[in-house]
Structures are given as C-alpha cells and as structure tokens.
Amino acid sequence: GENVEQHPSTLSVQEGDSAVIKCTYSDSASNYFPWYKQELGKRPQLIIDIRSNVGEKKDQRIAVTLNKTAKHFSLHITETQPEDSAVYFCAASRGGTGNQFYFGTGTSLTVIP
Amino acid sequence: GAVVSQHPSWVICKSGTSVKIECRSLDFQATTMFWYRQFPKQSLMLMATSNEGSKATYEQGVEKDKFLINHASLTLSTLTVTSAHPEDSSFYICSAIYRGNTGELFFGEGSRLTVL
Numbered sequence: 001g002e003n004v005e006q007h008p009s010t011l012s013v014q015e016g017d018s019a020v021i022k023c024t025y026s027d028s029a030s031n032y033f034p035w036y037k038q039e040l041g042k043r044p045q046l047i048i049d050i051r052s053n054v055g056e057k058k059d060q061r062i063a064v065t066l067n068k069t070a071k072h073f074s075l076h077i078t079e080t081q082p083e084d085s086a087v088y089f090c091a092a093s094r095g096g097t098g099n100q101f102y103f104g105t106g107t108s109l110t111v112i113p
Numbered sequence: 114g115a116v117v118s119q120h121p122s123w124v125i126c127k128s129g130t131s132v133k134i135e136c137r138s139l140d141f142q143a144t145t146m147f148w149y150r151q152f153p154k155q156s157l158m159l160m161a162t163s164n165e166g167s168k169a170t171y172e173q174g175v176e177k178d179k180f181l182i183n184h185a186s187l188t189l190s191t192l193t194v195t196s197a198h199p200e201d202s203s204f205y206i207c208s209a210i211y212r213g214n215t216g217e218l219f220f221g222e223g224s225r226l227t228v229l
Contacts, residue, residue, distance in 0.1 A: 032216055036220075041204075043223050046219065049217065089157065105155075105156045
C-alpha cells in the first residue's frame with residue numbers, strides 16, 4: 001500500500017517568515033494530494049490540494065508543489081501569522097470514490113509573534 | 114466545501130457499555146465514508162472504510178466485532194464502540210468523499226470518547 005512520510009514533525013518560525021513542510025509518497029498511482037490544517041480539538045480542514053497533472057498550485061499565502069518523478073510534494077506558507085499555528089497533515093490518494101487516503105504523521109507548526 | 118456532521122462531539126461512558134457515533138453528509142451523498150482514530154499529538158489512523166449497503170472494510174488490527182460500522186444510507190454511517198474500555202478512549206473522526214471521482218475528502222467534527 002501507500003506510505004506517506006512527512007517532515008519535519010515540529011516547526012517554529014517567526015511571524016512573517018515562511019514555513020515549508022515536505023511529504024514523500026511511495027505509490028506511483030497516487031494522483032491526488034491534499035493538505036489539511038487541524039487546530040487543537042477540531043476537525044482537519046482542507047486548505048489546499050494538488051493533482052498529478054499540475055506541478056504547482058497557489059492560494060494567497062499558501063502554495064503546494066508536486067514532483068511526480070521524485071514522488072514528493074511540499075506545502076509552502078508565506079508571511080506566516082500566529083493563526084497559522086496548527087498541525088498540518090499531508091495525504092495521498094489514488095482519487096475517486098472509495099479510494100483510501102493515506103496521511104502523513106503531521107507537522108506541528110508554531111508561529112512566534 | 115461539503116459539510117460532514119458528526120454526533121456526539123463529546124461522550125463519557127462507563128466501562129462495559131456501548132457508544133454509538135453518527136456521521137452524516139449534510140449536503141451530498143457519500144457512498145464511502147472513512148472512520149479514523151486519533152490519539153493526542155498523533156496522526157489520523159484509518160480504522161475502517163464504510164460502504165453504503167455493504168459490509169465495512171476494516172484495517173489490520175481493528176476488531177470488527179468491537180467497532181461496529183453500519184452505512185445504512187448514502188448520508189449516514191454509524192460507528193458503535195461495543196463493551197467500551199478505558200483504552201478505547203480517543204478522538205474518533207469520520208470523513209466522506211465529495212464530488213464523486215474528484216475525490217475531495219471532508220471531515221466531521223470528531224467525537225471525543227472517554228471511558229471511565
């Protein structure tokens with residue numbers, strides 16, 4: 001099955017700096033890669049996703065890049081703010097109804113004011 | 114995005130009793146829902162895949178007789194923790210795939226179970 005690895009497990013940045021979280025996957029058939037933000041005691045929220053036919057996607061301060069050849073994808077947060085502090089999970093899926101999502105182990109991001 | 118609702122948010126029960134958690138897709142039909150378990154400061158552990166009208170598919174190591182899953186309709190899946198014990202205390206989260214083959218996954222609010 002799929003194996004998703006995520007680094008780093010914890011990340012602290014100063015407010016205004018950028019944060020980068022990286023994930024690798026093993027299944028070349030995976031074609032959908034979402035990122036989730038989870039605040040303490042709350043549900044994971046989808047913040048951005050990318051499909052295998054695209055190399056990069058951006059939404060305001062958040063961007064995701066995908067390297068299919070190397071089987072890795074990264075989340076980039078620019079101009080970080082204290083409210084960005086949360087746990088971030090990457091995931092990989094083959095897509096389609098019924099296909100499982102495999103999650104990374106999470107990155108706890110702390111933005112220091 | 115799509116809305117997935119989970120109930121109850123919090124539940125405390127005595128050891129040996131059973132607890133039912135409901136997961137509903139409010140504005141879409143979900144042929145497949147997933148149940149996860151999350152321990153503090155850890156990732157989401159997939160417990161089972163719930164398929165409407167058929168038996169759930171359980172991940173290795175998850176006891177199907179202890180964690181009963183029923184997906185009776187396209188908008189409702191339930192997880193029943195039977196004969197709960199303190200080690201079953203955890204955060205349980207359901208999710209559902211939205212938009213058919215485009216496959217976006219949305220989560221319920223989660224249910225925190227505490228077994229005394």
